[in-house]
Amino acid sequence: MSDRGKIVIGLIIFVLIFTLPMTYNMVAKNKAVGAPELEIPPEAGKECVRSTEYMRPFHMDLLNEWRDEVVRHNDRYIEGPDGAMIEKSLSNTCLDCHSNKENFCDRCHNYLAVYPYCWDCHTTPEETAQPELVVAQQPKEEN
Amino acid sequence: MGIDRRKFVKVASLASLGLVAGPPVKALANEVVKEAEHGCEGCQGDYLGAPRAVHPPKEAKRLAMVVDLKTCREHPDCTACIDACHLVHNVPDYPHPKDEIKWIWKEHFEHAFPEANHQFIEEHVKHSSGLLFCNHCDNPPCVKACPTGATWKREEDGVVMMDWHRCIGCRYCIAACPYGSRSFNFREPKKYFAEQGKKPQPDFPMRMRGVVEKCTFCDERLARGLWPSCVEACPYNCLTFGDLDNPDDPVRELLHHKFTIRRKPGLGTQPEVYYIV
Numbered sequence: 001m002s003d004r005g006k007i008v009i010g011l012i013i014f015v016l017i018f019t020l021p022m023t024y025n026m027v028a029k030n031k032a033v034g035a036p037e038l039e040i041p042p043e044a045g046k047e048c049v050r051s052t053e054y055m056r057p058f059h060m061d062l063l064n065e066w067r068d069e070v071v072r073h074n075d076r077y078i079e080g081p082d083g084a085m086i087e088k089s090l091s092n093t094c095l096d097c098h099s100n101k102e103n104f105c106d107r108c109h110n111y112l113a114v115y116p117y118c119w120d121c122h123t124t125p126e127e128t129a130q131p132e133l134v135v136a137q138q139p140k141e142e143n
Numbered sequence: 144m145g146i147d148r149r150k151f152v153k154v155a156s157l158a159s160l161g162l163v164a165g166p167p168v169k170a171l172a173n174e175v176v177k178e179a180e181h182g183c184e185g186c187q188g189d190y191l192g193a194p195r196a197v198h199p200p201k202e203a204k205r206l207a208m209v210v211d212l213k214t215c216r217e218h219p220d221c222t223a224c225i226d227a228c229h230l231v232h233n234v235p236d237y238p239h240p241k242d243e244i245k246w247i248w249k250e251h252f253e254h255a256f257p258e259a260n261h262q263f264i265e266e267h268v269k270h271s272s273g274l275l276f277c278n279h280c281d282n283p284p285c286v287k288a289c290p291t292g293a294t295w296k297r298e299e300d301g302v303v304m305m306d307w308h309r310c311i312g313c314r315y316c317i318a319a320c321p322y323g324s325r326s327f328n329f330r331e332p333k334k335y336f337a338e339q340g341k342k343p344q345p346d347f348p349m350r351m352r353g354v355v356e357k358c359t360f361c362d363e364r365l366a367r368g369l370w371p372s373c374v375e376a377c378p379y380n381c382l383t384f385g386d387l388d389n390p391d392d393p394v395r396e397l398l399h400h401k402f403t404i405r406r407k408p409g410l411g412t413q414p415e416v417y418y419i420v
């Protein structure tokens with residue numbers, strides 16, 4: 001049993017290396033990176049289609065639901081919080097209020113390292129043409 | 144002094160001519176006005192396009208398009224419908240033909256209607272082009288080929304739809320479509336728009352590299368009560384869009400009074416785009 005000393009020293013070295021991330025942070029007094037600070041949308045006064053408590057964890061489910069309803073069932077409108085009908089549209093409804101995508105959507109997504117592919121196709125207001133260049137949305141009146 | 148005999152006869156004959164000829168001329172004039180108001184009333188002479196209602200038919204069961212190639216080929220340089228469609232749907236205009244994306248395009252007559260073409264066909268038809276887009280077939284082969292259900296025939300109105308979220312880019316539908324109506328995104332459209340300094344329209348999403356796209360009869364515009372963009376854009380009213388299930392619809396009236404052909408009818412796909420040639 002003459003190897004006891006070596007084993008104990010080996011164990012101590014192992015524990016030190018294993019707990020290095022914790023001990024390093026304790027010694028260097030590093031703090032964990034806090035939750036990202038989201039910029040409040042410019043139109044903060046307006047009520048969202050769902051509560052913040054629902055939206056925070058489940059907004060992606062709502063968007064998927066809307067996607068299937070719009071594309072596959074041609075069910076494009078939903079009653080908004082104020083009773084008016086609103087379009088189920090990420091680019092044209094959500095981003096109307098949450099126009100600060102970079103400081104709202106992206107900040108949290110980057111923090112959590114999730115990269116939603118919505119933006120491969122869908123556009124943000126900064127990317128798109130100005131409204132006056134948009135083709136008239138009202139049908140032409142003809143005799 | 145009063146009028147002489149000669150003058151009296153002149154006036155009297157003119158007046159009697161007016162009395163006799165007046166009503167028929169008036170009736171004829173009314174008829175012309177009526178025709179102009181109601182468009183294809185029996186479709187006498189060359190069809191000049193029925194005036195459109197403000198909104199496309201709601202709750203249509205079988206949407207179809209009639210293309211008046213007779214009028215269209217008088218304006219070979221006009222691309223109003225193509226420009227409008229490709230603008231509102233953010234279709235990129237790639238310089239290399241291998242990358243080409245097209246929802247609506249013009250094609251030489253013999254390629255558009257190989258079954259209607261022959262060696263001695265009328266000269267002006269031979270050198271004209273057909274206006275082509277998705278036929279929204281009643282029996283769509285692309286739908287049968289799609290392994291993911293990303294393209295399907297909408298039961299309520301017959302539009303052959305695309306779900307770009309679900310398309311995996313296998314291109315079976317491109318192989319299955321006998322009309323070349325489908326295009327594949329070999330390049331990233333958003334990147335190309337940025338390179339070109341072009342800004343997409345906000346009302347319609349773009350597509351991504353690796354998905355197939357095609358005309359959807361402007362389903363997003365129909366849902367808002369708007370006509371398809373090509374129909375609205377055509378300055379000569381060559382495109383008539385409507386519901387084949389409604390016997391009073393302008394498309395039915397046109398098909399009833401005008402001889403029309405469809406592309407490759409022998410394949411049994413039952414295209415819903417009809418051409419007046």
